[in-house]
Amino acid sequence: MSLSGEEAERLACLYLKEQGFQVVARNWRSRFGEIDIVARDGATLVFVEVKARSGTGFGGPESAVGPEKQRRIAATAGQFMQETACELPARFDVVTFSGGAPRLHRDAFRIG
């Protein structure tokens, strides 16, 4: 089954809240690109990329978000932290959907 991007992001938000995250922003844009969800997990700032059409069997979350996409997300995240003057440690997570159920991949990739 397949979800629309918007639908997937809405479901992901709900799921993150269930997991105890606080959603800070959605679809935050910079000139480098867009971050689907910005949330807080305790004292950690989390940038979440939602992949609607990535099921299992096609590699892990790193392969769901390619290197070019990772760079764009990282640059946007940098911009976000600068603009909000945030000093928290940050993390990149990816939410994928398999069979309609969301799955959270914590610390899916890092920079460098």
Added chain:
Amino acid sequence: MFARLTSGTVIGIDACLIEVQCDISGGLPTFQIVGLPEKEVSESRERIRSAIKNSGFSFPPGRITANLAPADVRKGGVGFDLPIALGILVASGQLPSTSNRHLYVGELALNGDVCDVSGVLPLALAAADRNLEGVVVPTGNAAEAALVDRVNAYPIDSLADAAAFLRGDREVTSCRSDASRLLETRSGEIRHDIADVRGQTQAKRALEIAAAGGHNLLLIGPPGAGKSLLARCLPELLPPLSFDEALEVTRIYSIAGLLERGSSLVVRRPFRAPHQTISYAGMVGGGHGIPGPGEISLAHHGVLFLDELPEFDRRVLETLRQPLEDRSILLSRSGISVRYPASFSLVGAMNPCPCGFLGDPIQACTCSIRDVHRYRRRLSGPLLDRIDLFVEVPRLSTEDLFTAKRGPGSEEVRDRVEAARRVQWERMREAGGRFSNAELDADGVRRHCRLGEEPTTLLRRAVTRFGISARGHARVLRVARTIADLEGTERIEAAHVAEALRYRAQLLAGTAG
């Protein structure tokens, strides 16, 4: 959010203690290692991350910086994996901070296991010099670390083990070494007994002289005469390694990563026989990053055997000249220079001509004179100048081949060699250290190789008749000194000079004095 631990890196034969500092701060998740790391150290990031995750810890979010101080020392090796991983765990509050009284070293596998590393012995020695309490090392390296009795050696198998040790949860019993006992029982063992080599009485005598005086030796003879067998006997004709010598050898093998897993001290004199195709970096040392020790350093306090000497690359042979003189090698690369000890006995072996049968009483030589000259010209005069004994190893006679008579065994020869060496050490005591006759310089020869009237006349006649050079003259005197020492007489007699003259380079007449 800051942690510091002690580790170290090996530079040449010495180790330099390195402080591993870890800091975690807010910001995007990055992981950097700074402080002049070589490629293998930068690569450790992936291993560290996986090892932490797979050991039941979490890899902290945010900006992670590991600094290796002092920042101006090049750091190679994979031993920083463990201290950096522990530093991250301490900085992220998953482990308590440490008293910094231990040195940590080890490579991490992705599953969190700790793997053996090279160069642990020099690190343990450096830790002892800095009065650290102990070294935490991979289990396979514990025996060599335990050689240093001023520090405790704690063996660990995994990152989780090391974490438990750091927390104080686990009592890790330190390793003890039985090295001195090992040295006593094993160093005298004879594996290649010279009594097993048939015939070749003259060559055996030359081998004994070489062992007694630390002289370099060239064996010349047809194929199958027993040159390699003879050479192989030499390490065990030399006096057994002293503890300090054994420690020096072990250090080099530790750096080269050639210690067998779990073994501690190298107790036998090394015997290295590199193939003719060896490169000059393989011979004298080199490699990427911090240059590693070559064959001449691996043969330190032992024997370097070069079979088919003229077949070696000329450039490789020429690189031996300086270490043969200095007994060490200085390797200089951009931004780094290291010195390795290289005090070895050189034993060369070669055929008298390309086909191998020149001068053989049975098989005819098929080489032209030009071929023979070309073959011998491959050995340069300066290299041959550093060889004191030239010995012919002829084909075995039929009687020798079938006789059951055995000559004196290695143990008996070694006793004589040791006695002769003791005389030399005593004589050159004021020079500080244990020196052999082969190491006598011009001044030493003048002082210790005085001749009476009769031997002087003999030598004078030989010099005129054979056209012996000044250097060849000194060589005869050094060998004569050793022959006299073997006999236990302080005076060098005419007979000693006469025997020494037999080992001149006349076998290679026309190529060297």
